[in-house]
Amino acid sequence: GAVVSQHPSRVICKSGTSVKIECRSLDFQATTMFWYRQFPKQSLMLMATSNEGSKATYEQGVEKDKFLINHASLTLSTLTVTSAHPEDSSFYICSARDGTGPTEAFFGQGTRLTVV
Amino acid sequence: DAKTTQPPSMDCAEGRAANLPCNHSTISGNEYVYWYRQIHSQGPQYIIHGLKNNETNEMASLIITEDRKSSTLILPHATLRDTAVYYCIVRADNYGQNFVFGPGTRLSVLP
Numbered sequence: 526g527a528v529v530s531q532h533p534s535r536v537i538c539k540s541g542t543s544v545k546i547e548c549r550s551l552d553f554q555a556t557t558m559f560w561y562r563q564f565p566k567q568s569l570m571l572m573a574t575s576n577e578g579s580k581a582t583y584e585q586g587v588e589k590d591k592f593l594i595n596h597a598s599l600t601l602s603t604l605t606v607t608s609a610h611p612e613d614s615s616f617y618i619c620s621a622r623d624g625t626g627p628t629e630a631f632f633g634q635g636t637r638l639t640v641v
Numbered sequence: 642d643a644k645t646t647q648p649p650s651m652d653c654a655e656g657r658a659a660n661l662p663c664n665h666s667t668i669s670g671n672e673y674v675y676w677y678r679q680i681h682s683q684g685p686q687y688i689i690h691g692l693k694n695n696e697t698n699e700m701a702s703l704i705i706t707e708d709r710k711s712s713t714l715i716l717p718h719a720t721l722r723d724t725a726v727y728y729c730i731v732r733a734d735n736y737g738q739n740f741v742f743g744p745g746t747r748l749s750v751l752p
Contacts, residue, residue, distance in 0.1 A: 531684070559739045568728075569685070569742040618684045620740070629675060630740055632684035 527553045529621050531633025538609055538640055546604045546636045548619030554599035555621035559630065560592075563616040575602050609640040644668065645729045650747040653723075659716040661746050663729030666710040671733045674705060675740065676714045678725040685728065685742075688714065719750045 528551040538544050548558060556577050561569040573589075575581040575596035583589045591613075593605040602621075606613055616637055620630040646664040653659040665674065673692050677685040689696055689703045691712075696703045702715040716723055728745040732738055 529684075561742075568744050571739050571741070574739055616682070620684075628673070629687045629690055631687060632677075635682070635684045637682070 527551075527621075527623060527631045529555075529619065529631045529633045531619055531636055533636060534634060535637040536639070538638070540610055540640055541608055543605055543607045544609055544638060546606075546617055546619075546638075548602045548604070548621065548633050550600045550621045550623075550631075553621075553623040555602070555623065556599065557622045558596055558602040559620045560594060560602075560604050561618045561620070563618060563635075569618060572604075606638065609638070611640045614638055614640045644672075644731045644741070645743055647727070647729055647743065647746045649744065650749070652749050652751055653716075653719045655721060655750050655752050656718055659719040659723065659748060659750070661714040661716075661727050661729075661748065662711065663714070664711045665729070665731045668709050668731050669733070672731045673733070674703065674709075674712050675730045675732065676701070676703065677728045677730065677740075677742075678723075679728070679745070680722075680725045688727075719748075721750050721752065724748060724750045 530549045532547045558575050560572045563569045572587045573581045573583045575594045577596050577599050581594040596602040618635045620632040622630050673690050675690040676688040679685045691703045705712045726745040726747050730740050
């Protein structure tokens with residue numbers, strides 16, 4: 526299947542700093558990318574949907590000024606956690622859809638964020 | 642909200658077939674059934690999807706009942722590496738629509 530690469534796989538940062546997570550579609554053009562968050566022993570929860578070249582759509586309760594999403598090209602979307610706090614510690618996962626290919630989405634390997 | 646119901650956990654002996662059920666009684670005519678799995682600390686992995694016909698690929702088989710209100714994912718010869726949380730998701734064939742994950746079924750393949 527198609528490959529979605531997410532980087533970094535894990536990151537530790539200090540409270541108050543910002544962290545950027547990259548999500549790349551390696552062998553297809555992703556017109557739509559999704560960002561999820563997963564807390565321990567819970568399922569994935571959608572944070573936002575981003576379409577290339579336009580502003581992201583955030584789910585209710587997700588602060589758009591805290592979780593900045595940029596989808597500037599058809600192969601790259603970034604999630605920046607600004608002014609991170611310990612409660613932002615979580616597993617962040619992106620997924621991407623091929624705008625012209627199969628309808629299934631492919632997921633990155635996830636980023637484990639720990640804020641200390 | 643997830644539109645599916647799955648048992649929270651199941652065990653399966655290594656080498657035997659694992660049959661994972663999913664109920665989706667409110668599925669609409671344009672909604673597909675997708676299966677993903679998530680091995681610990683990894684992103685979800687696509688397994689298979691179907692609309693109304695049974696489907697088979699190198700990973701699994703998907704059996705959808707005629708009324709489409711339930712389905713079964715079959716791993717024909719489970720291995721220890723198949724231990725994971727399996728998610729059954731129904732969604733329309735719409736490129737802009739996300740995948741809504743429920744709690745899934747935690748499958749443990751036992752030696």
